[in-house]
Amino acid sequence: MKLQLQFLGAAGTVTGSKTLIEYSGKHLLVDCGLFQGLKELRLQNRYSFPIDPKTIGNLLLTHAHLDHCGYIPLLVKNGFHGDIQCTEPTKDLTEIILKDSAKIQEEEAERANKHGYSKHSPAKPLYDLKDVMKSLPLFVTHNYHEWVILDEFAKFQFRNVGHILGSAMLELRLDGKTLLFTGDLGRQKPMLLPPPENVKQADVLVIESTYGDRLHPTDNAKEELHDIIWQTNHKGGILIIPTFAVERAQELIYLLSQLKEENRLPGIKIYLDSPMGVSATNVMMKLPGWHSLSGDEIRAMDGVVHLITDANASRAIVADPGPKIAMAGSGMITGGRVLHYLNSYIGEERNTVLLVGFQAAGTRGRALEEGATELKFFGQFHPVKAEIKKITSLSAHADQGEIMAWLRHFEKAPEQVFINHGEPHASDTLRLKIQSELGWNVQVAKPGQVYAV
Incomplete structure (x- = not known):
C-alpha cells in the first residue's frame, strides 16, 4: 500500500x-x-x-x-x-x-x-x-x-x-x-x-x-512569580502578564491560589481579563477527570482572581492607573486585550511585563524577549520603558x-x-x-x- x-x-x-x-x-x-x-x-x-x-x-x-x-x-x-x-x-x-x-x-x-x-x-x-x-x-x-x-x-x-x-x-x-x-x-x-x-x-x-x-531552568515558578509581584508592587507599578488562555492562565491562577493560601500576596486586585481564558478555566473546572487537581485545590482557585469578560469592564480596568496584576491575551502579544494594557503602560518604568511562555519568532513577545526598545501595534511604534521579565520554568x-x-x-x-x-x-x-x-x-x-x- x-x-x-x-x-x-x-x-x-x-x-x-x-x-x-x-x-x-x-x-x-x-x-x-x-x-x-x-x-x-x-x-x-x-x-x-x-x-x-x-x-x-x-x-x-x-x-x-x-x-x-x-x-x-x-x-x-x-x-x-x-x-x-x-x-x-x-x-x-x-x-x-x-x-x-x-x-x-x-x-x-x-x-x-x-x-x-x-x-x-x-x-x-x-x-x-x-x-x-x-x-x-x-x-x-x-x-x-x-x-x-x-x-x-x-x-x-x-x-x-x-x-x-x-x-x-x-x-x-x-x-x-x-x-x-x-x-x-x-x-x-x-x-x-x-x-x-x-x-x-x-x-x-x-x-x-x-x-x-x-533545558528548562529548575527554578521554582511560584517563588519567581512571588518575587516579581512584590518587586513591581514596591515600585507602585502594574504587572502585565500576556497570558495564553489555555493551560497557562489556569496554571497562573493555581500558583496565585497557593500564594494566597500562604498569605504571601499584596493587597491588590488581580484580573484575568480574557474572555477566552475565563471560558477555558470553566472548561477545566467542569471536566475533573482530565486533570490531576484535587477538589480542595480547585476550590482554592475559586475567587483568587477577578474574571473579566465584559469589554466595558476591561476598558475601566485599563483606565485605572492604580497597582494591579493584569493577565490578558494573547500570550505572544499577537493581538487581544493585552495590547490595550501595553498601550497605556509599557512606556512607564514602574511597570513590569512578564512573559510566561514560548515566544515564536516574529511575534511582539519575542521582540520584547530579545530586548526591543519599541514595539509596533495599533499602527504605530510605542517606546518600551517597562521592565521585561520572563519565567521559563512554566513551559x-x-x-x-x-x-x-x-x-x-x-x-x-x-x-x-x-x-x-x-x-x-x-x-x-x-x-x-x-x-x-x-x-x-x-x-x-x-x-x-x-x-x-
Whole structure:
C-alpha cells in the first residue's frame, strides 16, 4: 500500500501544524493550525491548500492550541466536510479558541480599514464567526485509549501527552504499520495534568522539537512569580502578564491560589481579563477527570482572581492607573486585550511585563524577549520603558532532556523518525542528540516535502 507523509506546516518553524497523510488513495490530516509570527509565515495562511480539502476524509486533532487548530474554519470554508476527531476537552477548547480567533481577525481588519494601515484594500479576515460555526458540527470526541476504526486500512487511538487539558499523542495504524505523532509533548511533571504516557514501539515517529536545543531552568515558578509581584508592587507599578488562555492562565491562577493560601500576596486586585481564558478555566473546572487537581485545590482557585469578560469592564480596568496584576491575551502579544494594557503602560518604568511562555519568532513577545526598545501595534511604534521579565520554568513543552528521557522508553528504534515543530536550530540539535545517543535514523521534516513511509 502506498503510504506517504507531507509536512504542510510546523516544519522549520513551530507554528502552522498540518501533516497530510496519503494511504491507499485516501487522505488524512493530522492537526490544522495557523502560522503565526513572522510575516512570511503568516502569509502562508492565505496560500491555496495543496489538495482539494473535499478529498480529506478525517482530521485528527491533537490539541486545542491555535497553531494546531486555527486553520480549521478556513479548511471547512474551502470544502472540507469530514470528521474532526479529538478528545472532549479539545473540542470544547477549540470552539472557544476559534471563536476568539475569528473575532480578533474581524476586529483587526475593521481597525486596519478604519485607520488605513493595511497594505490590503480592504483588509479581510481569513475567516469569520459564520465559518467557525460551520466547523463545529464536524467534531467527534473520544476518550484516551479508545480505538477508532476509520476504514479497512486505518484505525487510531489518542493517548495522554500531558501538554494541555485534553491534549493527545496520536497512535495511528495504517495497514499494519504504526505511526506515532507526539503533537506537543508535555513536561515530565506537569503542574495540572498527568505526565505523558510512555510508548514502547512505533514504526514511524513524528516528534516535536520546540525546546530540542535547551533545558528548562529548575527554578521554582511560584517563588519567581512571588518575587516579581512584590518587586513591581514596591515600585507602585502594574504587572502585565500576556497570558495564553489555555493551560497557562489556569496554571497562573493555581500558583496565585497557593500564594494566597500562604498569605504571601499584596493587597491588590488581580484580573484575568480574557474572555477566552475565563471560558477555558470553566472548561477545566467542569471536566475533573482530565486533570490531576484535587477538589480542595480547585476550590482554592475559586475567587483568587477577578474574571473579566465584559469589554466595558476591561476598558475601566485599563483606565485605572492604580497597582494591579493584569493577565490578558494573547500570550505572544499577537493581538487581544493585552495590547490595550501595553498601550497605556509599557512606556512607564514602574511597570513590569512578564512573559510566561514560548515566544515564536516574529511575534511582539519575542521582540520584547530579545530586548526591543519599541514595539509596533495599533499602527504605530510605542517606546518600551517597562521592565521585561520572563519565567521559563512554566513551559508546557518538554525540554531536550525530557524528550530524550521519553524516547528511551522505546524498546527498539522506529524505522523512521521525523522531527517537526521547532525552529531550525532546535530541530537539528535534537536530531544530532538522538543520532549520537540512541543511534536512530532521524531526519528533520522539510516543509512541503513528501516522504514515503
